[in-house]
Amino acid sequence: MASSQRSRVPPDMAVGFIGAGRMAQAMARGFITSGIIKAGNITASDPDPRMLNYVQKNLGINVTNSNREVVEKSQMIVLAVKPNVVSPVLQEVSQTVSKEKLVVSIAGGITISFIEQNLPVGSKVIRVMPNTPALVLAAASVLSPGKEVEPEDTEIVMELLRCFGIVEPGSEKLLDAVTGLSGSGPAYAFTAIEALSDGGVKMGLPRDLAIKLAAQTLLGAAKMVLETGKHPGQLKDEVCSPGGTTIAAMHKLERGGFRASLIDAVEAATLRAKELGQQK
CATH class of the missing domain: 3.40.50.720 (NAD(P)-binding Rossmann-like Domain)
Structure with missing residues (x-):
């Protein structure tokens, strides 16, 4: 303020x-x-x-x-x-x-x-x-x-x-969906940080360094979305050079259903929030 x-x-x-x-x-x-x-x-x-x-x-x-x-x-x-x-x-x-x-x-x-x-x-x-x-x-x-x-x-x-x-x-009427996205969302992000650090460890990075890099990467990406005002898809495209490392990685994420899994997670948490409200 x-x-x-x-x-x-x-x-x-x-x-x-x-x-x-x-x-x-x-x-x-x-x-x-x-x-x-x-x-x-x-x-x-x-x-x-x-x-x-x-x-x-x-x-x-x-x-x-x-x-x-x-x-x-x-x-x-x-x-x-x-x-x-x-x-x-x-x-x-x-x-x-x-x-x-x-x-x-x-x-x-x-x-x-x-x-x-x-x-x-x-x-x-x-x-x-x-x-x-x-x-x-x-x-x-x-x-x-x-x-x-x-x-x-x-x-x-x-x-x-x-x-x-x-x-x-x-x-x-939006609050159950808010619960599914941002209320439960930190758990999705923590899991992503853990998985990214696992990937770093698999490829030879020390665990503490891998966790720090993964966490800072998500923090930095989030700040770029909030502070630039650009659509996250545009920011993603700016990282994906033709024939480069990132687009190869994105192909793997798409093949693994990365986006669909996150959408499913938000949907499941939203529906559960509605169930909990009805159980009062």
């Missing part, structure tokens, strides 16, 4: 996390690192005392065993729990949620309407699908607001999400 821009996040805004797992930790770290939310204004609950001990020790945030206490203390509450836990959590805290509070859900597959139906009428709900690179402030998030959410609320949440990566607004 440019220094000339005035922050829309209220001074001393209190944020609560129901669930203190990796995504909650990543989000809290981003808020604190950016200076937009003070550690002392963040409260987290979790059934696992090890999680609470970790976030208290490493992030300096407040912890509690009570989900209701999180809601009572916070202006914005992040539901950072597994999809199958959302329903009992909402039943537990419903009476504590008021129209002044903003509920942000990062639970995969759980619809805004389901959350709204389990909270008091008029509750403000925003659904967000971030991903784990939030841990290194490089997340890709998509946000969808509920019907009671004001434009200013959306802007506040988008500003907060920008603390740890990029964020785009999107229709809720």
